[in-house]
Amino acid sequence: MENDVLRNIALSYSPMIDRNRAVVATRLTVSALRTGGPLQADQLLAAIAEVWPEGGTRVSLNVMSETLLNDLLRAKPLSNVMIEIPSFIACDPVNTDAILQLQGNTLLLHGRPPSMLPRELLPRFKYSIVDLADDRRRNEVAGQAEAAGVTRSVGFVQSGVRTTAEMEASFGRGAVAILGWPIEDVVSQSGGRAGQPDMAVLVELIRRVDDAEDVDKLDAVLKRDPTLAFQLLRYINSPAFGLSVEISSFRHAIMLLGYKRLKRWLALLLATASKDVNMRPVMFASVRRGLFMEQLVANSGDEEMRGEVFICGVFSLLDRLFNKPFDELLKTIPVPERVYQALVESAGPYHPYLELTKAVETETAPVINEYAETLLMSLLEVNRAVLGTLTMAAQLE
Structure with missing residues (x-):
C-alpha cells in the first residue's frame, strides 16, 4: 500500500x-x-x-x-x-x-x-x-x-x-x-589542507582511471597509501554497493567493476579524505549529496547519468576541501562536461538537481517543492530519494 x-x-x-x-x-x-x-x-x-x-x-x-x-x-x-x-x-x-x-x-x-x-x-x-x-x-x-x-x-x-x-x-x-x-567558513578555518598525501594520490588515481591506464600502473599508485586502499575496499564491499561477491584487491575491483564504476568510488574517497576534524560535516554532506542526486535520477536516468550526478554531488564541496575555486580545481581533476557546467557555471541539466539537494540540507520546504516541480518530480519521489539516501549512507558508515 x-x-x-x-x-x-x-x-x-x-x-x-x-x-x-x-x-x-x-x-x-x-x-x-x-x-x-x-x-x-x-x-x-x-x-x-x-x-x-x-x-x-x-x-x-x-x-x-x-x-x-x-x-x-x-x-x-x-x-x-x-x-x-x-x-x-x-x-x-x-x-x-x-x-x-x-x-x-x-x-x-x-x-x-x-x-x-x-x-x-x-x-x-x-x-x-x-x-x-x-x-x-x-x-x-x-x-x-x-x-x-x-x-x-x-x-x-x-x-x-x-x-x-x-x-x-x-x-x-x-x-x-x-x-x-x-561549512560556510570551513576553508579559512582549516587552512586549506589540499596538500595531504592521500588527496594527491587520489587526484592522480582519478586522472589515470579516466585515461584507462594499465591496471599495474594504477595499483602501483594506490600502494603509495595503504590506508586509502583499505578505505576503497571497505566502501566497495559495503551493503550500499550491492555486490554479491567480496572484492579482495584493487586489481580485482578494476576487473569486476570497470573503470567508470570505479571512478565514482574514487570520487567518494576524494571527498572524504581530509584528516581535519572540522571537515567532517563537509565530508558527511558530500557523501549524502552524491547519493541523493543519484537517487533522484534512479528511475529516469541511464547508468551514465546516474554515475555523473553522483560525482557532481560528491564533488560539489571540493572547493572547500581544497581551498580553490571550481574552475581552477577541475583543471586537474577530470569530470564530465555536464558536471563541469553544474559546478563551475551553475548551469546545465544537473544544476537543478544540485539546487534541490542544497534545499533538502537547509530545510527550506518551499524551495524543495519549487525545484521538484522544475524537475517534474512529485514530493513522493523526492521523499523516497531522501529516505533511500539516508539508508544507503548508514550502510557506508
Missing part, C-alpha cells in the same frame, strides 16, 4: 554533531506542504522505521505540522526516535499526559517556553534546542551563570549554526551538540 503521507510533506535532513565532530544522529525535518486528507503519524513512523530500525542509529524528528505532531505524540515511536517538541506545545496542559506517556523516547524541548513548563515535564526533556540567534549565553562572560548561582538542569543542543567558528563557540558555551551544516 502506498504511503500517502510522503505525497504531502517535504523531508529534509541535517546532522547532529557532538563536540568530537562525530555525527551522533540525523535530524529529519517534516514540513506539511499539501493539504489533502489528514497526515497520519503511523505512516510517517513506518517510513522512518525502514531507515532507522529499532536498535539502529538515532533520528530526531522535527515535525513542522502541529496536527501531525499531536498525532505523533499519541503514537508509539521506536525507542531510537527522538522527538522535538516545540515549547508552546509542551506548555499546553492538554499535552501533558501524552508527553508523559513517551517513556521510551528521548524528548527535546524546542525553543524558549512562553510560560512556565509544568514541573512534572521538566525531567522528561533530556535536552533543549536553542537557536543561536536566541542564545542568551552568548552575552555571558565565562563562568558568569555559575557565579550568579544559576543552574541549568537540561543540556542544550545549538541550532542555527552555519560556520566552524560558530560551532566552536557553541561548544565553548557548553552545547552537547549542534544541528546543521557548519
